[in-house]
Amino acid sequence: MKKSVGVILALVVTVLTIGAAFTVQHFVSADQAVERQAQSSQTSSSTQATTSASSSMAHVRSTQTSQSTTTKRVKPKHQATARRQHHQAAASAHSQSRRTSAVKKRQSAQSTRSSQTARTSRAATTTTKATATKSTPKAVKSTTTAESVHLVVTGYHKTFFDGRVKINAKSTAFSVLKASKLKLVYQGGVAFYVSSINGLAQNDIKTGSGWKYKVNGKFIDRAANQTKVGKNDSVHWYFTTKGY
Missing domain, CATH: 1.20.5 (Single alpha-helices involved in coiled-coils or other helix-helix interfaces)
Known part of the structure; x- marks a missing residue:
C-alpha cells in the first residue's frame, strides 16, 4: 500500500515537471518569434527610409x-x-x-x-x-459857378412849386418867381404887384386875401422887383388870407 502511493506521487511529480518544461519552452519560443518580427520590421523600415531618402535625393538633383x-x-x-x-x-x-x-x-x-x-x-x-x-x-467849377436859390410857391392848402432856380447878379424875388414858369398875372411899372399865380387870384378865398413873399423866412413889405436875392437864398411866395 505504501509503495503504490509513492509510485503515484512520483508519476504526478513527473507529469508536473514535464508540463512545466513544455510551458517554459513555449514561452521562450514565443519571445524569440516576437524579437525576430521586431528585428525584421526595423530592418524593413530602415530599408524603406533609405530607399525614400535616396529617391528624394534623386528628385532634388x-x-x-x-x-x-x-x-x-x-x-x-x-x-x-x-x-x-x-x-x-x-x-x-x-x-x-x-x-x-x-x-x-x-x-x-x-x-x-x-x-x-x-x-x-x-x-x-x-x-x-x-x-x-x-x-x-x-x-466842380461848373457846380460852383451855377448859382441858384430855393423857391417855394404855396397856394391855398396847395403847393405850386418847390425847387431850385438859377439866378444872376440882377435877380430879384419877382424874376425868380417868373423863372418858375408858373402862370402869372401882375401889374408892372416902378413897383411890380402880383395879383394871381396859377389861377389863384387875390380876394378869391375872402376879401383881403392875396399873394405875399418872404426871403430867408422874413416877410418883405416891398415890391418884389426891388428886392434882390443872392446865392443860396430861400424865397417863399404864399397865398394868405390874413393880409400878411
Whole structure:
C-alpha cells in the first residue's frame, strides 16, 4: 500500500515537471518569434527610409538640374526684356522731357501775355484816372459857378412849386418867381404887384386875401422887383388870407 502511493506521487511529480518544461519552452519560443518580427520590421523600415531618402535625393538633383537648365534658357530672354525695358524707359523719359519743356514754354508765353495785358490795363486805368482827375475840377467849377436859390410857391392848402432856380447878379424875388414858369398875372411899372399865380387870384378865398413873399423866412413889405436875392437864398411866395 505504501509503495503504490509513492509510485503515484512520483508519476504526478513527473507529469508536473514535464508540463512545466513544455510551458517554459513555449514561452521562450514565443519571445524569440516576437524579437525576430521586431528585428525584421526595423530592418524593413530602415530599408524603406533609405530607399525614400535616396529617391528624394534623386528628385532634388533632378529638380536642381531642370532649374539650372531653365535658368540657362530663360536668362537670355530676361536680359533681352531688360534691355527693351531700359530703352523704352529712356525713350519715355526723353519724350516726357520734351513735353515738359514745351509746357514750360507755353506757360512762359502765357505769363508774358498776361503781364503785357496787365500792363496795358494798368496803363488804361491810369489814363482813365488822369482823365477823371482832369475833368473833375471842371465839374466842380461848373457846380460852383451855377448859382441858384430855393423857391417855394404855396397856394391855398396847395403847393405850386418847390425847387431850385438859377439866378444872376440882377435877380430879384419877382424874376425868380417868373423863372418858375408858373402862370402869372401882375401889374408892372416902378413897383411890380402880383395879383394871381396859377389861377389863384387875390380876394378869391375872402376879401383881403392875396399873394405875399418872404426871403430867408422874413416877410418883405416891398415890391418884389426891388428886392434882390443872392446865392443860396430861400424865397417863399404864399397865398394868405390874413393880409400878411
